[in-house]
Amino acid sequence: MSREENTRQHFVPKCYLKYFLGGKSDCCAYDKVQNKAHPITLNSFCYENFLYDIDSQFATLDDGTNNSKYIEKNFFYDIETEYSKFLEEINNSLSDIYKNGVFPEKMRQKLAYFIVIQFLRMPKVKEETKRFNDAFMPEMLSIFKEGLAKESGDDNLEKLNINAKFDASRMHFKQNFGNDEIVGEFVNAILNNRWIFVFSSEGDFYTSDTPCVVHQSTNSRPLCMGLAQYGSEIIFPIIPKLAVIIYDRNFYTDLEVPDNSVNAASYEHIAHINLNIYENADRFVISKKSDFDIINQYIQDNG
Numbered sequence: 217m218s219r220e221e222n223t224r225q226h227f228v229p230k231c232y233l234k235y236f237l238g239g240k241s242d243c244c245a246y247d248k249v250q251n252k253a254h255p256i257t258l259n260s261f262c263y264e265n266f267l268y269d270i271d272s273q274f275a276t277l278d279d280g281t282n283n284s285k286y287i288e289k290n291f292f293y294d295i296e297t298e299y300s301k302f303l304e305e306i307n308n309s310l311s312d313i314y315k316n317g318v319f320p321e322k323m324r325q326k327l328a329y330f331i332v333i334q335f336l337r338m339p340k341v342k343e344e345t346k347r348f349n350d351a352f353m354p355e356m357l358s359i360f361k362e363g364l365a366k367e368s369g370d371d372n373l374e375k376l377n378i379n380a381k382f383d384a385s386r387m388h389f390k391q392n393f394g395n396d397e398i399v400g401e402f403v404n405a406i407l408n409n410r411w412i413f414v415f416s417s418e419g420d421f422y423t424s425d426t427p428c429v430v431h432q433s434t435n436s437r438p439l440c441m442g443l444a445q446y447g448s449e450i451i452f453p454i455i456p457k458l459a460v461i462i463y464d465r466n467f468y469t470d471l472e473v474p475d476n477s478v479n480a481a482s483y484e485h486i487a488h489i490n491l492n493i494y495e496n497a498d499r500f501v502i503s504k505k506s507d508f509d510i511i512n513q514y515i516q517d518n519g
Contacts, residue, residue: 233423235307270283324476350458418480
């Protein structure tokens with residue numbers, strides 16, 4: 217494996233992105249910074265250098281080995297191997313799925329897992345986790361020193377110069393996508409909501425460098441980091457021909473289509489999904505068709 221592959225660590229897997237590149241190594245992307253479409257290669261976006269690397273002093277595993285690249289080279293390698301097979305299965309059976317009109321339950325359960333992992337592995341979640349620990353750990357250490365001083369009767373213990381140290385990548389892993397309890401809770405939460413699949417025979421759906429969109433219709437308490445919030449709507453383009461919208465079933469009570477149904481995409485469906493992908497993207501939006509008319513029209517209408 218080349219040094220570039222060790223350095224550039226993708227937070228959106230290549231095995232997913234390749235479906236939106238039309239099988240090529242490059243594509244046309246809409247760049248929100250430059251406000252125009254231009255060519256881009258698979259290795260030039262959706263990554264950060266050393267994003268998942270753990271500092272060696274925190275990289276000791278349960279078996280005693282020290283592996284600073286465990287997250288990238290072991291954990292995500294295994295997940296993305298299964299994700300690649302899963303996407304291939306969907307792509308190969310898509311005609312039958314659309315014909316049957318219902319998305320298979322076993323596939324839906326797998327998809328829920330991959331959506332949650334995608335949501336939790338993002339750099340923004342790592343940043344939020346670090347901010348939380350930066351604020352929380354010194355406070356907990358202060359409480360610990362205060363309790364130790366009271367228990368021992370030695371007030372000097374409260375003045376001990378002890379700093380709370382942690383590794384941001386390890387905490388991102390342990391408190392999010394590498395925590396089976398948290399992942400399971402998030403997966404079950406979204407599985408209990410209403411899933412509507414939308415099929416586009418022309419492959420009209422975009423994706424982006426932030427492919428999991430969580431749209432909120434209320435200011436309710438953000439359960440599961442917003443994924444299970446009252447009024448939430450999750451939008452996820454699976455492949456260019458298939459997207460899913462997951463609606464909070466307690467808020468969206470008037471949906472006219474059955475749960476888990478696979479529906480032909482109308483222009484309104486395509487525009488709704490693609491504009492949410494565009495607005496949620498950090499910088500790059502990808503279209504297999506290199507067609508960004510919806511974005512251009514939106515910009516023209518809204519300035």
